[in-house]
Amino acid sequence: RKEVEQDPGPFNVPEGATVAFNCTYSNSASQSFFWYRQDCRKEPKLLMSVYSSGNEDGRFTAQLNRASQYISLLIRDSKLSDSATYLCVVNLENNDMRFGAGTRLTVKP
């Protein structure tokens, strides 16, 4: 089993749709979690950290489920500019960060 797994997609959704991505991780000792956004051929950039209590930033909501070992990202009211690849990142107990392979999202007019 991979340490961090994501559905590669692609997810093709119309503007205004709500879309959710999940990411599962195998190490129960994982301590911190992030979602990064990567545009085509560009560097990944932090979208949001994922806190135990869940957190929201505008149209984006991140959740952590430690019991089932997954994190999720919900995007409401999708915009064309949300089209990108979303990377799940899990920080292991030795501060080693592991990246998922990414989920590609395309928002269409």
Added chain:
Amino acid sequence: EAQVTQNPRYLITVTGKKLTVTCSQNMNHEYMSWYRQDPGLGLRQIYYSMNVEVTDKGDVPEGYKVSRKEKRNFPLILESPSPNQTSLYFCASRRDGPYEQYFGPGTRLTVT
């Protein structure tokens, strides 16, 4: 401006010709790392460094070398590049601990 810089951004070279990709950060971060990104495989760590003069292998270190003589610089060296090292390379840095990583703009390397 806080940033990670990489050079060159694009490089086409031939098999066996030694090359170095530079990486520099101005955020006084202890931790630096190199990744390669290939379609369908995501980001894979090549080498990382917890601090000056401390480097360790990541998941795919074969064919690469690194050095960390100064805190801000972490060059990636390919002594004898081969076509299977054609990839998109990212340098990243962060504070010591479970904090976000900041990535450089990437270096697209083609080895023919």
